[in-house]
């Protein structure tokens with residue numbers, strides 16, 4: 648049986664020392680081992696950004712795609728081989744700016760993949776511009792007078808789009824993050840895990856200390872019910888989205904694969920899709 652070390656490869660991450668993304672990498676590796684996956688059972692697809700490098704640092708199938716497009720690729724991988732556990736990953740810019748259209752549709756489509764966003768409230772790779780997660784008034788090189796746009800409330804947006812699994816965590820809490828990734832991978836449908844993953848080089852506001860001071864742990868809210876969408880929304884709004892833990896899960900809604908007519912139980916990539924002459928002629932005659 649594989650351990651988390653089997654999900655390591657020889658590539659040395661070139662993230663800055665202290666970057667929150669190291670913990671996300673470690674949590675994915677631990678979660679995969681904890682749910683008894685082997686490296687060949689997992690595919691990690693990423694977009695572009697510092698965070699997007701993560702697919703190269705995990706010993707599994709992997710694809711470092713294009714900016715904002717990890718989700719279409721990851722959904723395609725899952726549809727072609729439903730036997731794989733598939734993780735899509737990237738930054739807040741990747742998922743909530745250029746890739747936002749894909750994010751909303753992946754949520755409502757509910758294909759059984761796990762989307763892990765490393766949310767540092769900034770564009771790290773391009774050296775520190777505002778992202779859709781930067782707060783109003785946030786000063787960067789691109790907004791020296793402070794951003795005049797409000798931050799997108801992404802967890803609330805996911806709930807309204809019909810998400811069946813919504814969670815949020817923090818790079819400093821490896822135990823919780825690992826557990827949420829395990830739960831996300833085991834959830835039958837689309838799971839979104841937004842991780843506050845500080846950029847120590849360009850974001851001097853939303854630091855580790857800032858999150859420790861501001862984040863409210865759902866496990867500290869007595870009687871919090873993660874199966875109640877109204878409570879989830881209310882709790883997010885009351886805390887300005889700054890909560891951590893499993894926010895909402897709906898186990899009743901079927902995944903896309905379970906609803907899609909004629910979608911084979913056998914992974915397409917493993918099915919014999921060849922046709923004999925008679926089947927070929929019949930197929931062609933349907934279009935004539």
Ligand SMILES: Cc1ncc(C[n+]2csc(CCOP(=O)(O)OP(=O)(O)O)c2C)c(N)n1
Nearest residue numbers: 695696697698714738739740741770771772
């Ligand atoms: C189509 C396209 N547009 C713009 C870029 C430039 N670009 C690269 S990464 C990035 C944003 C990175 O921010 P984020 O997704 O938050 O990742 P981080 O680096 O913070 O982890 C941008 C705008 C690009 N590579 N491709």
Ligand code: SF4
Nearest residue numbers: 663666697771846847
């Ligand atoms: S620039 Fe920021 S996000 Fe990128 S590796 Fe460095 S600390 Fe991490």
Ligand SMILES: [Mg+2]
Nearest residue numbers: 738739767769
């Ligand atoms: Mg970012």
